Amino acid sequence: MRVELSVKQVQGDFVKKVEEISGQNLLSCYQCGKCSAGCPMAFAMDILPNQIIRLAQLGLEEEIAKSNTIWICASCYTCAVRCPRGVDLARVMEALRLLTLRKNINYVQPIEIPPETLEGMPQVALVSSFRKLTS
Amino acid sequence: MNLWYYPGCTLKTRAKNAEDSAIVSMAALGIDMVELPRWNCCGTVHSLAGDDLIHHIAPVRDLIRVKEQGGSKVATICSFCYNTLRRADILMRGDAEKRGTINSFMDEEPDYNGEVDVVHLLQVLRDDIGWKAISEKVKLPLEGLKVASYYGCTLLRPAEVAIDNVEKPTVMQDLLRALGATVIEFPFATECCGSYQIVGNVGFALEAAKNILTSALRRGAEAVVLTCPMCDYNLGLAHRELKRQRGDLPDIPTLYFSQLLAIALGLDTEVCHFNLNYIDPQPLLQSKGLIVEGVKVGE
Secondary structure, eight states: OOOOOOHHHHTSHHHHHHHHHHOOOGGGOOOOOHHHHHOTTGGGOSSOHHHHHHHHHTTOHHHHHHOSHHHHOOOOOHHHHHOTTOOOHHHHHHHHHHHHHTTTOOSSOGGGSOHHHHTTOOHHHHHHHHHHHOO | OEEEEEOOSGGGTTTHHHHHHHHHHHHHTTOEEEEOTTOOOOOSSOOOOTTOOGGGHHHHHHHHHHHHTTOSEEEESSHHHHHHHHHHHHHHHHOHHHHHHHHHHTTTSOOOSSOOEEEEHHHIIIIIIOHHHHHHHOSSOOTTOEEEEOOOSTTTOSGGGOSSOSSSOOHHHHHHHHTTOEEOOOTTTTSOOOTTHHHHOHHHHHHHHHHHHHHHHHTTOSEEEESOHHHHHHHHHHHHHHHHHOTTSOOOOEEEHHHHHHHHTTOOGGGGOGGGSSSOOHHHHHHTTSOSSOOOTTO
């Protein structure tokens, strides 16, 4: 991936917002990749979880927005319990999702869920999906 | 002994099989689970954003309900409810500023300052009753039943809410051994089933869930035992998908730990509501002589 880096981006609002919402210090991550190695959903992600952190460190908001990764994350916390640097990656993913969701953009559209899918689906699935993936 | 019990939404509907079998089994073990009055949905997931306090209101309100009753402990059966209530309690205990904001926002309620311990029923079985006492009450040992215990995420992660070792839990295997079952260890016991991604990313979630079932099958398990209605749903769908792709695959039903507890304690298996299981466990249980006649699944 070729990207343009700039001090302006690294020191920009995006990095500050992600750190503020997640409560995490992005620069704690030293890119060991343990999060991606254990991620049960990594097979479906176009950018690996550790790469998302790297992009976030560099303030590359658009690259993150182009990827499906933050929307595939299931907040299972496997990454966070294994991170040797104590980065709560699930919180970083949540912050990145919220930056989109808070613009009133939904990832899951409740109205588009087909009735046959809804049938028999437990409340716990619907409530958590809407909590995580709708604005 | 009375124990305050928080059911949550799904245990009152789709997962009645988990609830009823647990309540009746606990009564047989000398603990009366008393349903919390005026409980509300816990919100199912803990808000991970530092600036989002409003989503902590629901679980904290439930903890206030326990406090109001004079209780100092509340038990859940659903893993999601356990996780959400426990993390809300940890937040309220540990963060004075957020505790102040949340308490003053709910000015119609008494303040909550972390007075209630949130536990999962497996912890009550392990810590308050004990495996020895349970095994002494077993009337119908689950002899010859090969079971894999599947934990999923929310009982174990993040580390501060783990009811057992984060990477290598044994609580469910210990229970199943006390009930006389043959425990099968398998490497996917703590892997995520795909969770709520089953709603918006069904294909990806099913891939994750299928791995869990095929791993348990490869290790020789005949059933997967779990605690979580979300895992149960995802594994049920994954099972249907696997059977569609490979018709020769043996059935591997999922069962709630409480259903096996009720069977082993020799209780009326009507409380197990096998018709709510996604994969009919009755042929397996009959073949092991654990139940006599079955009800038709899907009724």
